[in-house]
Amino acid sequence: MRPLTLIRPQQLDQVRKRVADDPGQRVIRAGGLDLLDQMKEGLLSPQELVELRYVSDTHGLAMRGIQQQEDQRWAIGALVTLSQVANFDGLPPAAKALREAAGSAATPGIRNTATVGGNLLQRPRCWYFRRADLQCLKKGGKACLAVSGENKYHAILGGGPSFIVHPSTLAVALTALGGVARVVGDGGTRELPMAELFVGPKQDPLREHSLAAGEVITQLLLPALTREHHSAYEVAKEKHSHDWPLAEAAVSVQLQAGKIAAATVVLGHVAPVPWKAAGAEQVLVGQPPSAELFAQAAQAATTGANPLKHNAYKVPLSQGLVRKALHRACNIPLPE
Amino acid sequence: MTVKPTRRGLLKGTLGGTLTAALTGCRSEQARGELSQLTAPGEKIVDAIPVDVTVNRTATQIAAGPDTTALEAVRNQLGLTGTKLACGHGACGACTIQVDGKPVASCLLPATSLHRRRVTTVEGLATDLRGLHPVQRAFIGEDAMQCGYCTPGFVVEAAAFFDAWRAEHGKQPPSREVIADALSGHLCRCGAYTQIYAAIARACEGAYDNAGERGPRYDAREKVTGQAKYTVDVQLPNMVYGAIGRAHVAHATIRRIDWSRALKHPGVYAAVDLTMGVRTIRFAGQELVAIAAESEAIARHALTLVDYDLDVYTPIIGIEAGRTAKDHVYTSRATRKQAPNANEAPLLPLKWRGNLRGPFQLFSKSRGKARRAVTEAKDSGDAKRLAGGQFSTQTQCHSTLEPHACVADWRDDLLVVHLSTQGVHQAAEDIAKRFDLPAERVQVLAQHVGGGFGGKAVLSLELVAAVELSRQLGRPVRVVLDRHEELATGGNRPAQEIDLALAADTEGKFTGVQVKSFADAGVAVGSAPSILFRIMYAKTPKKLEDWDVVTHAAPGKPLRAPGGPPAFWALEQAVDELAHARSEDPIALRRRNDPNPARKELYTWAESLPLWRDRATSIAADSGRYRRGVGLAVGGWFYFVQPSARVQVDTTPGGFVVSTACQDIGNGSKSVLAQAVANVFGIDPGMVAIRVGDSKLVPGPMSAGSRTATTIGPAATQAAENLREELLEIAEAQLGYRGAQAIPGGLRHSAGETSWGEVLARAPRLTTIGRRKRDRKGYVFGIGGLAAGRYVSGSLQVSEVEVDTRLGTVRVLQSQVGLGVGKIFTPVLARSQATGGVIQGISYALYEERRLDPNTGAVLTGNLEDYRIAGLGDVGTIDIHFMQKGFENVTGGGVGLAELVKLAPAAALGNAVFHATGYRPRHLPLRPDRVLKGLRT
């Protein structure tokens, strides 16, 4: 067995350098859940774990808190746990989708230790990927095993050559709310919109995000949200007790003078990245909210869907979720 | 009926895994070179850092390696084994601990993150001041457990919930939804959810603030405090760890297996060959080698160093592939003999055609008549006379929360085997035979067993591995399956395809049932469900045909009510279909055709239920998104007893001691024994000490085939009655109580009354052995120490569901279940077992499904996220109604119910979905994708 070491730097830069020096062998550990999950499965055997939690410089403080900045944006630390997000009632009502998502992901016992940063950067749950003895495209193999195999939980949108669905529930809500990741790297601090943080398999089938080795997410920023903004998160699962999502939808709309001035509709667990449903957004913008409009938007949300053999059911599922989320966000009772 | 057994069935016990017969000795080898010094159990060879942590109010230090989990630290370093490992991946909650008062899944929590934290495990919930936590008392009082393996996790999370709830809401009771959300991360395989809800709600209300610490289940206190020791908790001095190397492919021939690299690895001690001479790999997960090392991590790592030289072929996966493939899983007569038995009944010789084995037609009745009736009904073109079609059911895994586990200690004079088993006595006999030892040199121990459901009834290869390795090393060896191994090879209920036609005349009298069924039990055979069609609507002519389709998948095993759920899924929906086609009440149709006396009573009961009586009269009465419906289905099951079993009762100056070599797998054996003896003497069961789980005790029954309570209850009663007579004589003759007569609690005599306690304190020690008296009218047959009773039990379930037509989910709102099983020995426990079985039935109907990759045969559902088991929020309310009459000729007055309760749930839900929506589901499980598709067509 290869020796494994653990280091606990107190400066963020030490964390970054340590990992950047040997990215193949060293990984950053936040809550450590997904890392342990993968190591137990034999998917990952690093030589060194570099703890993020002991960082105590100014970044360390930033990573641990939820606060409103001077520019009115809310900053959520990357080391904040999912339960802290779900239970934090200081966030504006317009950020409801994020709290709902954080409170719906995983189980209470996981949410108490899983971090926001780790949640966004966890690896996919594809059942071929998670078995060490199966070698698929995402692990450097030749083919996606799901295409000719069992693909009930796979992508209907944006798939190919890998058909994973992005696992992060928070990512769906953050994308809908226009969230941005604050990333510290060699060149200093930069802000990365969700759409740029996540990369699809066409860009790189081996990874799901665009961070360079040693780059660290310190905070997630929510744009200034006003009373005009409304959001909601919806999920479909097989079970009512803990279950991974079959499909998710998060929506955020801005209502001005009785009309939808802006809308973001994002689908989760249907595509390799949080899926912005541009079709739905187009239907909504400029219109007064109504049940008919929402039904149309829901239809349009899955435009371009190209299901595999076993997952066409995700199309109506996603549509149902979008509809429900829109109704809830705009506080219009569902006519059913 | 003459039955010529060719191989022993489960009811006796055979060797599981791929092989049943022709076991030769294992090739094995020991590591040479230096053996590194043993470190603390489970510790890894990595740099560990000291972590200061307060555990259960005591400051302590643990040594945490970088990948040590909090669970490992707590269990292995601190010896707090109450916290359990079940899935290892955050999905079941068994490992829950509190960190600074918050519940967390410790199996994915790095131990280093406990630094300067306050940890509370199940062992620390009780305090000197208050005794047990109110939630622990409530779990005891409401009987919110069966095997108890999940209990510490539930209790620790529920206690945190309780503390927070009380602080915020006082004694207001939380709703079911709130409780379900708070405990959504926990799974209980035994299905104790009904009682868990009650325990948490009532604890919050304050009902247990000052309650006692005893309840209806004999060993409940041990279970809620984490004191109960399961096989996985056994730690012996000098123990080493074994792990099993398995095939990663589903079909191959073995050229060579070379473990030399593995043996050279530091900390590795020995290896044994588990192929037993078979050179063909027939399923992914097949056992090939076992390795012992100083820690489990090293053993598992060493497995990756074993070199396999294989010729790999395309596997045959699934029923359709099995029927059509040109290749055959078994290519010769000799290899077919290796096919394990998937069922409990002995295998009869049947023809093979490629991968097909059958037809098995033994249970047909007036075959020609049945066939003609179906043809005639078909030809009539009258839809009111014919129902049925093709039904299918999925592969279901046993997946007990305590995995298969064994700690073997081969000593010169005695082989001691700690085993998670459903039959300590049987296992000891089988081990003696397997390892060629005299019976008295084998001892099997199982203090607590974390569930069985049929999966732990036969010897399997974790035992062979542990014993062989221990024999070689002269040290105790522990082998425990992980969740993936458990789900891949721990046992499964075969997938089934059933073509069923039910014919009736214009009056609604059944004229014939025709069934052709195909089972995919992987490499196993014999999973014939046809007997169940035979016992239902017993007078109707039947043409019944079972076929096995062998495929490259792990062998099926009997799973609580083998064959039952698939058979009743098909039959009871067809009956419902016919009733609707005839526009007739489904009960009226059944009553006309069902001669079973137990169910006749249940029909009358069901008609009085508001849930049934007030249901919508038309199909798909709701038109909105959510549609509710009510469905009804019935079941029937045989009953077995084990006349060979014995129960011993001893007196000591301090009380009674009852002993028998049975085991408590959550079925409540200990409580049944205590209650039976307590009843005879009219004393509190607390005065009775129970010893089970040790093969050296008088032979007890296996916990399988719903036979335990009906066997040991009457045997214990008999022993106690004899003892009471003896005590009376002694009281009279030796102790000077004149005219002594037994009264509840003691003796009445000329000088007054004396309690049994006082009598025992003065009486000499006595021993009696009881056995179950024969049933008044005898048995249908008896083989190998097992007898099948004459009576068929009956069940009836009415369930209400709500179908979300947009998301395709089916939610069970409530179930009313009537059971005709005669007298109930321990009512509270019987209710727990019944609700648990119904819950397993619901879980099977809605969620559970083992999936294999169709190309490679790899198990995709090897964890408890992808293999879905119903949780607290998934089952609705369940009420059990016992019909306690009708089994007067049975000794003890009652028969078993463990399997009976598993039959009706799926069909009741299927019929309810039809009632709600007009869509008649035919395939299980009732997944959202299927429901959505069904609703659209």
Ligand SMILES: Cc1cc2nc3c(=O)[nH]c(=O)nc-3n(C[C@H](O)[C@H](O)[C@H](O)COP(=O)(O)OP(=O)(O)OC[C@H]3O[C@@H](n4cnc5c(N)ncnc54)[C@H](O)[C@@H]3O)c2cc1C
């Ligand atoms: C049973 C179960 C159910 C679950 N259900 C859900 C669900 O429904 N929805 C959902 O979204 N998730 C779910 N999860 C996933 C869970 O939320 C994640 O595993 C968890 O959030 C990971 O967080 P962590 O802090 O432990 O990450 P870690 O394991 O510490 O890290 C994960 C990855 O992120 C990197 N990383 C972490 N933080 C940073 C940072 N700040 N900057 C740069 N890199 C970083 C690490 O290097 C690592 O590669 C579930 C998990 C389990 C076990």
Ligand code: SF4
């Ligand atoms: S979907 Fe992606 S991860 Fe899954 S098998 Fe295909 S390539 Fe591998």
Ligand code: FES
């Ligand atoms: S063992 Fe930790 S959640 Fe299952």
Ligand code: FES
């Ligand atoms: S009591 Fe819950 S798993 Fe057995």
